[in-house]
Amino acid sequence: MLLYSQNTVKNIHTIFMRSLFSISILLTMFVYAGTINAQRANYDVIPLPKSVKVDSVKVFNLCKDAGVAFDATNPEVYRNVLFLCEWVKEMTGIELKLTPNDKKAAIKFSLDYPVKIDAAEITEQQKEAYIIKVDKKGVSIIAREPAGLFRAAQTLRKSLPVIKGAVKPVELPFAEIKDEPRFEYRGVLLDCGRHYFSVDFIKKFIDVMALHGSNQLHWHLTEDQGWRFEVKAYPTLATQGSVRAETVIGPGNSGIYDGVPYGGYYTQEECREVVRYAAERYVNVVPEIDLPGHMQSALHVFPHLGCTGGPYPVRTYWGVSREVLCGGNPETLTFLKTVLGELCDVFPSKIIHIGGDECPKHRWKDCPKCQAKIKELGLKSNDKHTAENQLQSYINREVEAFMKERGRDIIGWDEILEGGLSGRSIVMSWRGIKGGIAAARQGHRVIMSPNVYSYIDHPQLKDYGKQPRTTDSYLVSASKVYSFEPLIPDSLTAEQQKLILGPQVNLWTEHVAYPQHAFYQLLPRLGASSEVQWCLPEQKDFEQFKKRLPRLKKVYDIMGVNYCRQIE
Ligand code: ACM
Numbered sequence: 001m002l003l004y005s006q007n008t009v010k011n012i013h014t015i016f017m018r019s020l021f022s023i024s025i026l027l028t029m030f031v032y033a034g035t036i037n038a039q040r041a042n043y044d045v046i047p048l049p050k051s052v053k054v055d056s057v058k059v060f061n062l063c064k065d066a067g068v069a070f071d072a073t074n075p076e077v078y079r080n081v082l083f084l085c086e087w088v089k090e091m092t093g094i095e096l097k098l099t100p101n102d103k104k105a106a107i108k109f110s111l112d113y114p115v116k117i118d119a120a121e122i123t124e125q126q127k128e129a130y131i132i133k134v135d136k137k138g139v140s141i142i143a144r145e146p147a148g149l150f151r152a153a154q155t156l157r158k159s160l161p162v163i164k165g166a167v168k169p170v171e172l173p174f175a176e177i178k179d180e181p182r183f184e185y186r187g188v189l190l191d192c193g194r195h196y197f198s199v200d201f202i203k204k205f206i207d208v209m210a211l212h213g214s215n216q217l218h219w220h221l222t223e224d225q226g227w228r229f230e231v232k233a234y235p236t237l238a239t240q241g242s243v244r245a246e247t248v249i250g251p252g253n254s255g256i257y258d259g260v261p262y263g264g265y266y267t268q269e270e271c272r273e274v275v276r277y278a279a280e281r282y283v284n285v286v287p288e289i290d291l292p293g294h295m296q297s298a299l300h301v302f303p304h305l306g307c308t309g310g311p312y313p314v315r316t317y318w319g320v321s322r323e324v325l326c327g328g329n330p331e332t333l334t335f336l337k338t339v340l341g342e343l344c345d346v347f348p349s350k351i352i353h354i355g356g357d358e359c360p361k362h363r364w365k366d367c368p369k370c371q372a373k374i375k376e377l378g379l380k381s382n383d384k385h386t387a388e389n390q391l392q393s394y395i396n397r398e399v400e401a402f403m404k405e406r407g408r409d410i411i412g413w414d415e416i417l418e419g420g421l422s423g424r425s426i427v428m429s430w431r432g433i434k435g436g437i438a439a440a441r442q443g444h445r446v447i448m449s450p451n452v453y454s455y456i457d458h459p460q461l462k463d464y465g466k467q468p469r470t471t472d473s474y475l476v477s478a479s480k481v482y483s484f485e486p487l488i489p490d491s492l493t494a495e496q497q498k499l500i501l502g503p504q505v506n507l508w509t510e511h512v513a514y515p516q517h518a519f520y521q522l523l524p525r526l527g528a529s530s531e532v533q534w535c536l537p538e539q540k541d542f543e544q545f546k547k548r549l550p551r552l553k554k555v556y557d558i559m560g561v562n563y564c565r566q567i568e
Pocket residue numbers: 357358413430
Protein backbone atom coordinates (compact mmCIF):
# COMPACT_ATOMS: atom_id res chain seq x y z
CA MET A 1 0.00 0.00 0.00
CA LEU A 2 1.20 3.28 -0.95
CA LEU A 3 0.76 5.56 2.06
CA TYR A 4 2.53 8.54 0.65
CA SER A 5 2.82 9.68 -2.85
CA GLN A 6 6.34 9.94 -4.20
CA ASN A 7 5.93 13.68 -4.01
CA THR A 8 5.02 13.56 -0.35
CA VAL A 9 8.08 11.42 0.42
CA LYS A 10 10.19 13.82 -1.53
CA ASN A 11 8.68 16.73 0.42
CA ILE A 12 9.26 15.04 3.77
CA HIS A 13 12.81 14.31 2.75
CA THR A 14 13.29 17.94 1.72
CA ILE A 15 11.81 19.23 4.97
CA PHE A 16 14.02 16.82 6.94
CA MET A 17 17.14 17.85 5.01
CA ARG A 18 16.32 21.52 5.40
CA SER A 19 15.82 21.13 9.17
CA LEU A 20 19.06 19.20 9.43
CA PHE A 21 20.79 21.95 7.48
CA SER A 22 19.33 24.65 9.75
CA ILE A 23 20.25 22.71 12.88
CA SER A 24 23.77 22.18 11.58
CA ILE A 25 24.10 25.92 10.86
CA LEU A 26 22.87 26.69 14.36
CA LEU A 27 25.23 24.08 15.80
CA THR A 28 28.12 25.47 13.78
CA MET A 29 27.33 28.97 14.98
CA PHE A 30 27.16 27.69 18.55
CA VAL A 31 30.48 25.84 18.30
CA TYR A 32 32.06 28.82 16.51
CA ALA A 33 30.85 31.14 19.26
CA GLY A 34 32.40 28.78 21.79
CA THR A 35 35.82 28.62 20.10
CA ILE A 36 36.46 31.94 18.36
CA ASN A 37 34.72 33.38 21.28
CA ALA A 38 33.94 37.03 21.75
CA GLN A 39 34.93 36.43 25.37
CA ARG A 40 38.42 35.20 24.54
CA ALA A 41 41.70 37.10 24.64
CA ASN A 42 44.14 37.13 21.71
CA TYR A 43 47.79 38.02 22.33
CA ASP A 44 48.62 38.91 18.72
CA VAL A 45 48.64 42.61 19.42
CA ILE A 46 50.30 45.68 17.87
CA PRO A 47 53.23 45.99 18.21
CA LEU A 48 53.68 42.24 18.10
CA PRO A 49 55.60 40.88 21.13
CA LYS A 50 58.94 39.13 20.46
CA SER A 51 57.65 35.70 21.37
CA VAL A 52 54.09 34.49 21.94
CA LYS A 53 53.59 30.80 22.75
CA VAL A 54 49.93 29.92 23.13
CA ASP A 55 48.15 26.74 24.20
CA SER A 56 45.03 27.03 22.11
CA VAL A 57 43.09 24.49 24.18
CA LYS A 58 43.40 25.48 27.80
CA VAL A 59 42.16 28.77 29.19
CA PHE A 60 42.25 30.62 32.47
CA ASN A 61 38.91 32.23 33.31
CA LEU A 62 39.20 35.81 34.45
CA CYS A 63 36.11 36.27 36.59
CA LYS A 64 34.46 39.41 37.79
CA ASP A 65 35.77 39.00 41.33
CA ALA A 66 39.40 38.50 40.17
CA GLY A 67 42.09 39.99 42.39
CA VAL A 68 45.52 41.51 41.68
CA ALA A 69 48.53 40.84 43.90
CA PHE A 70 51.50 43.22 43.96
CA ASP A 71 54.12 44.77 46.21
CA ALA A 72 52.10 47.47 47.93
CA THR A 73 55.25 49.15 49.25
CA ASN A 74 56.30 50.11 45.70
CA PRO A 75 54.25 53.11 44.48
CA GLU A 76 55.42 52.72 40.88
CA VAL A 77 54.25 49.12 40.78
CA TYR A 78 50.99 50.18 42.41
CA ARG A 79 50.46 52.84 39.73
CA ASN A 80 50.86 50.24 37.00
CA VAL A 81 48.39 47.95 38.76
CA LEU A 82 45.88 50.80 38.73
CA PHE A 83 46.48 51.31 34.99
CA LEU A 84 45.73 47.65 34.35
CA CYS A 85 42.58 47.81 36.50
CA GLU A 86 41.37 50.82 34.50
CA TRP A 87 42.05 49.13 31.16
CA VAL A 88 40.51 45.77 32.11
CA LYS A 89 37.38 47.62 33.20
CA GLU A 90 37.25 49.66 29.96
CA MET A 91 37.66 46.57 27.80
CA THR A 92 35.55 44.01 29.65
CA GLY A 93 33.63 45.71 32.44
CA ILE A 94 35.46 43.53 34.99
CA GLU A 95 36.46 45.47 38.09
CA LEU A 96 39.61 43.82 39.44
CA LYS A 97 40.11 43.85 43.20
CA LEU A 98 43.33 44.99 44.81
CA THR A 99 44.53 42.05 46.91
CA PRO A 100 48.24 42.89 47.44
CA ASN A 101 49.16 39.89 49.58
CA ASP A 102 46.96 37.22 48.05
CA LYS A 103 49.27 34.48 46.72
CA LYS A 104 46.27 32.97 44.93
CA ALA A 105 45.24 36.19 43.16
CA ALA A 106 44.19 35.79 39.51
CA ILE A 107 46.79 38.37 38.40
CA LYS A 108 50.20 38.79 40.02
CA PHE A 109 52.69 41.62 39.37
CA SER A 110 56.31 40.97 40.24
CA LEU A 111 59.77 42.45 39.64
CA ASP A 112 61.43 39.06 40.05
CA TYR A 113 62.57 38.72 36.42
CA PRO A 114 64.34 35.39 35.95
CA VAL A 115 67.39 36.54 33.94
CA LYS A 116 69.41 39.11 35.90
CA ILE A 117 71.77 41.58 34.18
CA ASP A 118 74.40 43.68 35.86
CA ALA A 119 73.38 47.35 36.25
CA ALA A 120 76.50 48.43 34.33
CA GLU A 121 75.65 46.18 31.38
CA ILE A 122 71.89 46.50 31.05
CA THR A 123 70.46 48.22 27.96
CA GLU A 124 67.49 50.56 27.98
CA GLN A 125 65.54 47.93 26.05
CA GLN A 126 66.29 45.23 28.64
CA LYS A 127 64.95 47.55 31.33
CA GLU A 128 61.59 47.41 29.55
CA ALA A 129 61.53 43.61 29.16
CA TYR A 130 58.62 41.63 30.53
CA ILE A 131 57.12 38.17 30.65
CA ILE A 132 53.43 37.34 30.85
CA LYS A 133 52.55 33.77 31.85
CA VAL A 134 49.01 32.51 31.80
CA ASP A 135 48.37 29.08 33.31
CA LYS A 136 45.91 27.38 35.59
CA LYS A 137 47.00 29.55 38.51
CA GLY A 138 46.26 32.74 36.60
CA VAL A 139 48.27 35.56 35.03
CA SER A 140 51.84 36.36 36.14
CA ILE A 141 53.32 39.65 34.95
CA ILE A 142 57.06 39.74 35.56
CA ALA A 143 59.51 42.53 34.70
CA ARG A 144 62.91 43.84 35.73
CA GLU A 145 61.65 47.36 36.28
CA PRO A 146 58.24 48.98 36.62
CA ALA A 147 58.53 50.20 32.99
CA GLY A 148 58.34 46.54 31.93
CA LEU A 149 55.21 46.03 34.05
CA PHE A 150 53.64 48.98 32.23
CA ARG A 151 54.49 47.52 28.81
CA ALA A 152 53.09 44.14 29.90
CA ALA A 153 49.89 45.75 31.16
CA GLN A 154 49.48 47.45 27.76
CA THR A 155 49.91 44.10 25.99
CA LEU A 156 47.32 42.50 28.23
CA ARG A 157 44.97 45.44 27.63
CA LYS A 158 45.24 45.08 23.86
CA SER A 159 44.76 41.29 24.10
CA LEU A 160 41.39 41.55 25.80
CA PRO A 161 38.09 41.25 24.00
CA VAL A 162 35.78 44.25 24.13
CA ILE A 163 32.70 43.28 26.10
CA LYS A 164 30.30 45.71 27.59
CA GLY A 165 29.73 44.50 31.17
CA ALA A 166 31.07 40.94 31.00
CA VAL A 167 28.70 38.55 32.68
CA LYS A 168 30.68 35.45 31.80
CA PRO A 169 34.40 35.10 32.64
CA VAL A 170 36.89 36.29 30.04
CA GLU A 171 38.92 33.38 28.71
CA LEU A 172 42.68 33.86 28.67
CA PRO A 173 44.39 31.08 26.70
CA PHE A 174 47.37 29.57 28.52
CA ALA A 175 50.45 31.31 27.14
CA GLU A 176 53.96 32.54 27.68
CA ILE A 177 54.79 35.95 26.18
CA LYS A 178 58.34 37.28 26.28
CA ASP A 179 59.00 40.75 25.04
CA GLU A 180 61.30 43.75 24.88
CA PRO A 181 61.61 46.59 22.37
CA ARG A 182 64.09 46.59 19.50
CA PHE A 183 65.08 50.27 19.82
CA GLU A 184 65.66 52.39 22.90
CA TYR A 185 64.36 55.57 21.18
CA ARG A 186 60.82 55.27 19.81
CA GLY A 187 59.71 58.75 18.96
CA VAL A 188 56.75 60.79 17.81
CA LEU A 189 57.02 64.50 17.01
CA LEU A 190 54.12 66.83 17.67
CA ASP A 191 54.41 70.31 16.14
CA CYS A 192 52.69 72.78 18.46
CA GLY A 193 54.35 75.77 16.77
CA ARG A 194 52.19 75.90 13.63
CA HIS A 195 49.07 75.08 15.65
CA TYR A 196 48.58 75.13 19.38
CA PHE A 197 47.10 72.02 20.99
CA SER A 198 45.64 72.01 24.51
CA VAL A 199 47.34 70.27 27.43
CA ASP A 200 44.39 67.86 27.59
CA PHE A 201 44.99 66.93 23.96
CA ILE A 202 48.69 66.42 24.60
CA LYS A 203 47.88 64.07 27.48
CA LYS A 204 45.64 62.04 25.19
CA PHE A 205 48.39 62.04 22.57
CA ILE A 206 50.77 60.62 25.20
CA ASP A 207 48.18 57.96 26.11
CA VAL A 208 48.03 56.96 22.44
CA MET A 209 51.83 56.90 22.19
CA ALA A 210 52.07 54.69 25.27
CA LEU A 211 49.43 52.35 23.84
CA HIS A 212 51.84 51.76 20.94
CA GLY A 213 54.97 51.43 23.08
CA SER A 214 56.44 54.75 21.89
CA ASN A 215 58.56 56.39 24.57
CA GLN A 216 59.80 59.80 23.30
CA LEU A 217 57.53 62.75 22.70
CA HIS A 218 59.49 65.23 20.59
CA TRP A 219 57.64 68.43 21.45
CA HIS A 220 58.26 71.07 18.76
CA LEU A 221 57.56 74.21 20.79
CA THR A 222 58.72 77.16 18.71
CA GLU A 223 58.18 78.19 15.12
CA ASP A 224 58.09 81.20 12.82
CA GLN A 225 54.31 81.05 13.24
CA GLY A 226 54.22 80.95 17.05
CA TRP A 227 56.37 80.80 20.20
CA ARG A 228 54.67 78.43 22.65
CA PHE A 229 57.05 78.13 25.64
CA GLU A 230 56.83 80.58 28.54
CA VAL A 231 60.22 82.10 29.41
CA LYS A 232 60.04 83.93 32.72
CA ALA A 233 63.04 86.16 31.95
CA TYR A 234 61.24 87.41 28.83
CA PRO A 235 57.52 87.60 29.70
CA THR A 236 56.49 89.07 26.33
CA LEU A 237 58.21 86.34 24.34
CA ALA A 238 55.26 83.98 24.81
CA THR A 239 52.46 86.51 25.28
CA GLN A 240 53.32 88.37 22.07
CA GLY A 241 55.38 85.80 20.16
CA SER A 242 52.62 83.19 20.35
CA VAL A 243 50.06 85.31 18.48
CA ARG A 244 49.88 85.70 14.72
CA ALA A 245 47.52 88.19 13.16
CA GLU A 246 45.87 85.62 10.89
CA THR A 247 46.55 82.36 9.08
CA VAL A 248 46.77 81.49 5.42
CA ILE A 249 43.85 79.35 4.27
CA GLY A 250 44.15 75.87 2.78
CA PRO A 251 47.10 73.66 1.94
CA GLY A 252 50.09 75.41 0.41
CA ASN A 253 50.25 79.18 0.49
CA SER A 254 47.01 80.26 -1.24
CA GLY A 255 47.50 83.99 -0.58
CA ILE A 256 44.06 84.02 1.05
CA TYR A 257 43.93 84.67 4.80
CA ASP A 258 41.30 83.98 7.45
CA GLY A 259 41.66 87.38 9.17
CA VAL A 260 41.44 85.70 12.59
CA PRO A 261 44.19 86.23 15.20
CA TYR A 262 45.56 82.89 16.39
CA GLY A 263 47.59 82.12 19.52
CA GLY A 264 48.29 80.04 22.59
CA TYR A 265 51.30 79.04 24.66
CA TYR A 266 52.24 76.69 27.49
CA THR A 267 53.13 78.06 30.91
CA GLN A 268 56.08 76.39 32.60
CA GLU A 269 53.62 74.91 35.08
CA GLU A 270 51.69 73.29 32.23
CA CYS A 271 54.91 71.97 30.71
CA ARG A 272 55.83 70.40 34.05
CA GLU A 273 52.38 68.83 34.19
CA VAL A 274 52.91 67.32 30.73
CA VAL A 275 56.35 66.01 31.78
CA ARG A 276 54.90 64.42 34.92
CA TYR A 277 51.97 62.87 33.05
CA ALA A 278 54.28 61.51 30.36
CA ALA A 279 56.78 60.10 32.86
CA GLU A 280 54.02 58.11 34.57
CA ARG A 281 53.44 56.50 31.18
CA TYR A 282 57.16 55.95 30.53
CA VAL A 283 57.32 58.66 27.90
CA ASN A 284 60.21 61.13 27.98
CA VAL A 285 59.45 64.62 26.67
CA VAL A 286 62.19 65.95 24.37
CA PRO A 287 61.50 69.68 23.95
CA GLU A 288 62.68 71.51 20.86
CA ILE A 289 63.65 75.16 20.58
CA ASP A 290 64.39 75.46 16.88
CA LEU A 291 67.45 77.70 16.36
CA PRO A 292 68.85 79.82 14.75
CA GLY A 293 66.21 79.58 11.96
CA HIS A 294 62.46 79.17 12.46
CA MET A 295 62.72 82.07 14.91
CA GLN A 296 60.52 84.75 13.35
CA SER A 297 58.10 84.72 16.28
CA ALA A 298 61.00 85.52 18.65
CA LEU A 299 62.25 88.21 16.25
CA HIS A 300 58.79 89.77 16.35
CA VAL A 301 59.31 90.38 20.07
CA PHE A 302 63.07 91.12 19.91
CA PRO A 303 63.75 92.61 16.45
CA HIS A 304 67.27 93.65 17.49
CA LEU A 305 68.21 89.93 17.38
CA GLY A 306 67.66 89.84 13.61
CA CYS A 307 70.28 90.90 11.06
CA THR A 308 68.08 93.65 9.55
CA GLY A 309 66.45 94.90 12.75
CA GLY A 310 62.94 94.16 11.49
CA PRO A 311 60.10 94.77 11.99
CA TYR A 312 59.12 91.11 11.85
CA PRO A 313 55.49 89.97 12.08
CA VAL A 314 54.81 86.53 13.57
CA ARG A 315 54.63 84.65 10.28
CA THR A 316 51.12 84.02 8.95
CA TYR A 317 51.95 81.56 6.19
CA TRP A 318 54.09 78.43 5.75
CA GLY A 319 57.47 77.64 4.25
CA VAL A 320 60.99 78.66 5.20
CA SER A 321 61.65 82.20 6.44
CA ARG A 322 64.83 84.09 5.58
CA GLU A 323 64.52 86.00 8.86
CA VAL A 324 66.74 84.17 11.33
CA LEU A 325 68.67 85.07 14.48
CA CYS A 326 71.75 87.15 13.79
CA GLY A 327 74.80 84.91 14.12
CA GLY A 328 77.13 87.80 14.84
CA ASN A 329 75.25 89.57 17.61
CA PRO A 330 76.54 88.44 21.04
CA GLU A 331 73.05 89.07 22.43
CA THR A 332 71.81 86.13 20.34
CA LEU A 333 73.78 83.70 22.51
CA THR A 334 72.69 85.45 25.70
CA PHE A 335 69.09 85.08 24.55
CA LEU A 336 69.51 81.43 23.62
CA LYS A 337 71.25 80.52 26.87
CA THR A 338 68.53 82.23 28.91
CA VAL A 339 65.78 80.39 27.02
CA LEU A 340 67.57 77.02 27.11
CA GLY A 341 68.46 77.46 30.79
CA GLU A 342 64.78 77.80 31.65
CA LEU A 343 63.95 74.94 29.29
CA CYS A 344 66.36 72.69 31.23
CA ASP A 345 64.74 73.76 34.51
CA VAL A 346 61.37 72.57 33.23
CA PHE A 347 62.27 69.51 31.15
CA PRO A 348 64.45 66.82 32.79
CA SER A 349 65.17 65.07 29.45
CA LYS A 350 68.84 64.14 29.01
CA ILE A 351 68.52 65.08 25.35
CA ILE A 352 67.28 68.47 24.18
CA HIS A 353 66.48 69.32 20.56
CA ILE A 354 67.93 72.56 19.20
CA GLY A 355 66.50 72.31 15.68
CA GLY A 356 69.08 73.69 13.26
CA ASP A 357 67.06 72.94 10.11
CA GLU A 358 66.23 75.30 7.29
CA CYS A 359 68.31 78.30 8.32
CA PRO A 360 68.86 80.25 5.08
CA LYS A 361 72.07 82.24 5.09
CA HIS A 362 70.93 85.19 2.91
CA ARG A 363 70.83 87.64 5.81
CA TRP A 364 74.11 86.40 7.33
CA LYS A 365 75.90 86.92 4.01
CA ASP A 366 74.86 90.60 3.96
CA CYS A 367 75.09 91.33 7.68
CA PRO A 368 78.14 93.28 8.95
CA LYS A 369 77.86 91.69 12.41
CA CYS A 370 77.70 88.13 11.02
CA GLN A 371 80.60 88.79 8.65
CA ALA A 372 82.67 90.37 11.45
CA LYS A 373 82.07 87.27 13.60
CA ILE A 374 83.11 85.00 10.73
CA LYS A 375 86.33 87.01 10.44
CA GLU A 376 86.94 87.01 14.19
CA LEU A 377 86.53 83.21 14.32
CA GLY A 378 88.76 82.77 11.25
CA LEU A 379 86.07 80.80 9.39
CA LYS A 380 86.77 80.22 5.73
CA SER A 381 84.59 78.55 3.12
CA ASN A 382 86.07 75.29 1.91
CA ASP A 383 84.90 72.46 -0.33
CA LYS A 384 82.95 70.91 2.56
CA HIS A 385 81.43 73.82 4.47
CA THR A 386 80.66 77.47 3.76
CA ALA A 387 81.83 80.07 6.28
CA GLU A 388 78.17 80.81 7.14
CA ASN A 389 77.44 77.13 7.80
CA GLN A 390 80.48 77.07 10.06
CA LEU A 391 79.05 80.10 11.89
CA GLN A 392 75.94 78.01 12.60
CA SER A 393 78.22 75.23 13.91
CA TYR A 394 79.91 77.80 16.16
CA ILE A 395 76.49 78.65 17.67
CA ASN A 396 75.75 74.93 18.05
CA ARG A 397 79.04 74.37 19.87
CA GLU A 398 78.38 77.27 22.24
CA VAL A 399 74.90 75.93 22.94
CA GLU A 400 76.21 72.39 23.30
CA ALA A 401 78.82 73.47 25.88
CA PHE A 402 76.14 75.36 27.81
CA MET A 403 73.85 72.31 27.79
CA LYS A 404 76.69 70.01 28.81
CA GLU A 405 77.12 72.01 32.02
CA ARG A 406 73.51 71.04 32.74
CA GLY A 407 74.14 67.39 31.94
CA ARG A 408 72.30 67.45 28.62
CA ASP A 409 73.18 66.38 25.09
CA ILE A 410 71.81 68.19 22.06
CA ILE A 411 69.93 66.79 19.08
CA GLY A 412 69.79 68.66 15.78
CA TRP A 413 68.14 68.11 12.40
CA ASP A 414 70.59 66.79 9.81
CA GLU A 415 71.49 70.32 8.62
CA ILE A 416 73.80 70.50 11.64
CA LEU A 417 76.16 68.30 9.65
CA GLU A 418 76.68 71.11 7.15
CA GLY A 419 79.01 73.22 9.24
CA GLY A 420 80.74 70.27 10.92
CA LEU A 421 79.37 68.25 13.84
CA SER A 422 80.50 68.88 17.37
CA GLY A 423 81.03 66.82 20.53
CA ARG A 424 78.25 64.44 21.45
CA SER A 425 75.52 65.97 19.31
CA ILE A 426 72.85 63.58 18.05
CA VAL A 427 71.62 63.88 14.47
CA MET A 428 67.96 63.54 13.53
CA SER A 429 67.97 62.48 9.89
CA TRP A 430 64.94 63.89 8.07
CA ARG A 431 66.04 64.61 4.49
CA GLY A 432 66.23 60.90 3.81
CA ILE A 433 68.70 58.64 5.57
CA LYS A 434 71.97 59.99 4.19
CA GLY A 435 72.46 62.48 7.04
CA GLY A 436 71.99 59.66 9.52
CA ILE A 437 74.50 57.47 7.70
CA ALA A 438 77.07 60.29 7.52
CA ALA A 439 76.63 61.08 11.23
CA ALA A 440 76.92 57.43 12.33
CA ARG A 441 80.08 57.09 10.22
CA GLN A 442 81.48 60.04 12.17
CA GLY A 443 80.64 58.26 15.44
CA HIS A 444 77.55 60.30 16.30
CA ARG A 445 74.29 58.92 17.59
CA VAL A 446 71.35 59.13 15.20
CA ILE A 447 67.57 59.17 15.20
CA MET A 448 66.10 58.12 11.87
CA SER A 449 63.11 60.13 10.72
CA PRO A 450 63.35 60.23 6.91
CA ASN A 451 60.50 62.29 5.53
CA VAL A 452 59.26 59.86 2.86
CA TYR A 453 58.62 57.17 5.52
CA SER A 454 57.99 59.30 8.60
CA TYR A 455 56.17 62.55 7.75
CA ILE A 456 52.64 61.69 8.77
CA ASP A 457 51.32 65.16 8.00
CA HIS A 458 51.29 63.83 4.43
CA PRO A 459 48.30 61.90 2.97
CA GLN A 460 47.95 58.24 3.83
CA LEU A 461 45.55 57.26 1.02
CA LYS A 462 46.29 57.37 -2.70
CA ASP A 463 43.01 59.14 -3.35
CA TYR A 464 43.78 62.51 -1.80
CA GLY A 465 40.11 63.45 -2.11
CA LYS A 466 39.12 60.80 0.42
CA GLN A 467 40.95 62.41 3.34
CA PRO A 468 41.24 65.84 4.90
CA ARG A 469 43.55 68.01 2.78
CA THR A 470 47.02 68.44 4.19
CA THR A 471 50.64 68.67 3.04
CA ASP A 472 50.22 66.79 -0.22
CA SER A 473 53.52 66.68 -2.07
CA TYR A 474 53.90 62.91 -1.61
CA LEU A 475 52.09 59.90 -0.20
CA VAL A 476 53.11 58.37 3.14
CA SER A 477 50.79 55.36 3.29
CA ALA A 478 50.68 53.07 6.33
CA SER A 479 52.45 50.38 4.26
CA LYS A 480 55.22 52.88 3.44
CA VAL A 481 55.61 53.74 7.13
CA TYR A 482 55.62 50.02 7.93
CA SER A 483 58.30 49.24 5.35
CA PHE A 484 60.99 51.44 6.92
CA GLU A 485 64.17 49.73 8.17
CA PRO A 486 66.25 52.12 10.31
CA LEU A 487 69.52 50.18 10.52
CA ILE A 488 70.64 50.39 6.86
CA PRO A 489 72.78 47.22 7.05
CA ASP A 490 74.28 47.81 3.56
CA SER A 491 75.70 51.19 4.51
CA LEU A 492 76.74 50.86 8.15
CA THR A 493 78.98 48.44 10.01
CA ALA A 494 77.59 46.56 13.00
CA GLU A 495 79.35 49.04 15.32
CA GLN A 496 77.90 52.03 13.44
CA GLN A 497 74.42 50.48 13.54
CA LYS A 498 74.60 50.57 17.34
CA LEU A 499 74.62 54.37 17.07
CA ILE A 500 71.13 54.36 15.55
CA LEU A 501 69.02 55.00 18.63
CA GLY A 502 65.75 54.43 16.84
CA PRO A 503 63.07 55.78 14.50
CA GLN A 504 60.56 58.59 14.83
CA VAL A 505 57.40 59.68 13.01
CA ASN A 506 56.64 63.39 12.73
CA LEU A 507 53.27 65.09 12.90
CA TRP A 508 53.79 68.58 11.47
CA THR A 509 50.73 70.73 11.78
CA GLU A 510 50.72 73.48 9.15
CA HIS A 511 47.47 72.00 7.91
CA VAL A 512 46.36 70.17 11.03
CA ALA A 513 44.55 72.50 13.40
CA TYR A 514 42.15 70.28 15.36
CA PRO A 515 42.58 67.27 17.68
CA GLN A 516 40.47 64.83 15.69
CA HIS A 517 42.36 65.69 12.51
CA ALA A 518 45.65 65.20 14.37
CA PHE A 519 44.58 61.72 15.48
CA TYR A 520 43.38 60.95 11.95
CA GLN A 521 46.86 61.75 10.65
CA LEU A 522 48.48 59.74 13.45
CA LEU A 523 46.35 56.59 13.32
CA PRO A 524 46.72 53.93 12.28
CA ARG A 525 50.13 55.02 10.96
CA LEU A 526 51.55 55.07 14.48
CA GLY A 527 50.41 51.43 14.66
CA ALA A 528 52.51 50.74 11.55
CA SER A 529 55.44 52.72 12.95
CA SER A 530 55.18 50.93 16.29
CA GLU A 531 56.24 47.70 14.60
CA VAL A 532 59.25 49.53 13.07
CA GLN A 533 60.05 50.89 16.53
CA TRP A 534 59.44 47.73 18.55
CA CYS A 535 59.68 44.56 16.42
CA LEU A 536 62.58 42.74 14.79
CA PRO A 537 62.57 42.91 10.97
CA GLU A 538 61.90 39.17 10.71
CA GLN A 539 58.68 39.59 12.71
CA LYS A 540 57.28 42.18 10.36
CA ASP A 541 54.55 41.30 7.85
CA PHE A 542 52.20 44.02 6.63
CA GLU A 543 49.41 41.58 5.66
CA GLN A 544 49.50 40.07 9.15
CA PHE A 545 49.63 43.56 10.64
CA LYS A 546 46.43 44.44 8.76
CA LYS A 547 44.71 41.36 10.22
CA ARG A 548 45.68 42.41 13.75
CA LEU A 549 44.61 46.02 13.27
CA PRO A 550 40.80 45.72 13.75
CA ARG A 551 41.29 44.75 17.40
CA LEU A 552 43.55 47.77 17.99
CA LYS A 553 40.92 49.97 16.37
CA LYS A 554 38.49 48.83 19.06
CA VAL A 555 40.88 50.27 21.63
CA TYR A 556 41.00 53.52 19.63
CA ASP A 557 37.19 53.54 19.76
CA ILE A 558 37.21 53.04 23.52
CA MET A 559 39.74 55.86 23.88
CA GLY A 560 37.55 58.07 21.71
CA VAL A 561 40.31 58.96 19.25
CA ASN A 562 39.78 59.40 15.54
CA TYR A 563 41.63 57.29 12.96
CA CYS A 564 41.70 56.67 9.24
CA ARG A 565 39.32 53.75 8.57
CA GLN A 566 41.11 52.64 5.42
CA ILE A 567 44.63 51.31 5.16
CA GLU A 568 46.88 51.20 2.12
C1 ACM B 1 62.00 69.68 8.97
O1 ACM B 1 61.10 69.02 8.44
N1 ACM B 1 62.25 70.92 8.56
C2 ACM B 1 62.84 69.12 10.02
